[in-house]
Amino acid sequence: MCPKIAEIETVSFTYPVDDAKRDPTAGKLVYSPGETYERTAHGVRITTDTGLRGEYIGATGVGLAQIDLCGEYLLGRDPLKREKHWDALRGILRKYDQMGLGPIDIALWDLAGKHYGAPVHELLGTYRERLPAYASTYFAERERGFDSPEAFADFAETCLDHGYPAFKTHTWTGEGRSDIREEVELIRAVGERVGDRMRLMHDPVCSYETFADAVTVGRACDEYDYFWYEDPLKDGGQSQHAHKRLGERIDTPLLQTELVRGLEPTVDFLDAGATDFARADPDWDGGITGAMKIARAAEGHGLDVEYHLAGPAQRHCMAATRNSNYYELGLVHPDSPLPHTESPVYQGGYTDRIDTIDSDGTVGVPDGPGLGVDYDWEYVRENQVGSRVYN
Numbered sequence: 234m235c236p237k238i239a240e241i242e243t244v245s246f247t248y249p250v251d252d253a254k255r256d257p258t259a260g261k262l263v264y265s266p267g268e269t270y271e272r273t274a275h276g277v278r279i280t281t282d283t284g285l286r287g288e289y290i291g292a293t294g295v296g297l298a299q300i301d302l303c304g305e306y307l308l309g310r311d312p313l314k315r316e317k318h319w320d321a322l323r324g325i326l327r328k329y330d331q332m333g334l335g336p337i338d339i340a341l342w343d344l345a346g347k348h349y350g351a352p353v354h355e356l357l358g359t360y361r362e363r364l365p366a367y368a369s370t371y372f373a374e375r376e377r378g379f380d381s382p383e384a385f386a387d388f389a390e391t392c393l394d395h396g397y398p399a400f401k402t403h404t405w406t407g408e409g410r411s412d413i414r415e416e417v418e419l420i421r422a423v424g425e426r427v428g429d430r431m432r433l434m435h436d437p438v439c440s441y442e443t444f445a446d447a448v449t450v451g452r453a454c455d456e457y458d459y460f461w462y463e464d465p466l467k468d469g470g471q472s473q474h475a476h477k478r479l480g481e482r483i484d485t486p487l488l489q490t491e492l493v494r495g496l497e498p499t500v501d502f503l504d505a506g507a508t509d510f511a512r513a514d515p516d517w518d519g520g521i522t523g524a525m526k527i528a529r530a531a532e533g534h535g536l537d538v539e540y541h542l543a544g545p546a547q548r549h550c551m552a553a554t555r556n557s558n559y560y561e562l563g564l565v566h567p568d569s570p571l572p573h574t575e576s577p578v579y580q581g582g583y584t585d586r587i588d589t590i591d592s593d594g595t596v597g598v599p600d601g602p603g604l605g606v607d608y609d610w611e612y613v614r615e616n617q618v619g620s621r622v623y624n
Contacts, residue, residue, distance in 0.1 A: 438464050
């Protein structure tokens with residue numbers, strides 16, 4: 234007999250992120266030595282009538298709110314029919330950004346792996362089991378931490394010494410217009426220091442107020458053969474027309490679609506020639522199912538997909554994807570033992586610590602059933618700030 238879903242639980246809990254704070258003017262975490270930010274994380278547990286359980290920690294608050302709209306659909310249904318449920322949940326969440334689909338789908342993949350006794354990447358079709366990684370920095374404030382272009386360059390050299398083959402900068406936050414001269418100095422400082430030894434990327438996350446500013450920084454990236462230039466325009470990464478025009482004026486490849494949700498909008502960007510790489514996030518883009526659809530669509534266009542941020546789901550997706558270059562280990566800063574995305578709930582050795590890479594600049598892929606990670610649910614319960622059960 235097929236298992237049936239008997240219960241879904243969502244839970245929210247807090248954990249400390251050292252040497253960081255949230256900039257309320259930008260809604261971003263910035264490197265801030267000496268401060269501690271209490272971050273809220275979320276999890277999903279799907280339990281069947283046979284006792285089999287799929288779990289995932291990493292969801293967003295928006296995603297949990299949407300699970301409240303669609304969770305009851307899954308009760309009594311076969312958890313192994315992931316594609317059917319993915320399609321149905323997209324319909325239920327059609328009026329929203331569908332962020333609730335991601336954590337549900339990832340938990341269902343974890344459950345399926347446990348059912349079949351195989352890691353998720355094996356169910357997807359393993360391509361590799363070592364993933365080249367890049368270090369991806371925190372955002373910065375000018376008063377301390379990454380307080381200058383040279384501070385970013387110093388950290389790039391530190392990451393090179395760790396063994397990273399690639400390095401990505403995020404930019405300064407704060408109110409007012411970006412200082413484009415300083416942005417160009419950042420590109421040049423890092424390029425001069427390590428550009429002949431590392432692949433470099435730059436991601437302002439939609440900070441530049443004018444098209445002209447984006448072109449100016451893009452041309453600085455050209456000078457140092459940057460590997461990609463990501464989400465520069467202050468349009469929330471939405472305008473295909475603007476990014477197509479930007480790409481016509483610079484040589485550095487563009488990486489867009491992190492901030493458009495799901496398969497079809499990403500394909501529209503590819504078809505419009507508005508990006509050179511696709512971006513996919515299992516958490517944000519419809520789970521492992523949705524992220525792999527984006528990867529296959531990019532492959533069909535002859536282009537690469539780059540998975541957003543670090544985590545077990547991202548590792549499994551990349552392990553099953555030929556056309557992907559680097560695993561994003563971030564966000565990190567010189568004093569961070571862990572990236573901001575890693576809550577202290579992993580047992581059994583899984584980590585995205587900045588020093589987790591091997592001498593060849595790669596990270597491994599969990600090989601246990603499902604996601605291949607064990608969560609410390611005692612820690613979650615001790616720091617719980619909310620939960621809901623559907624049964």
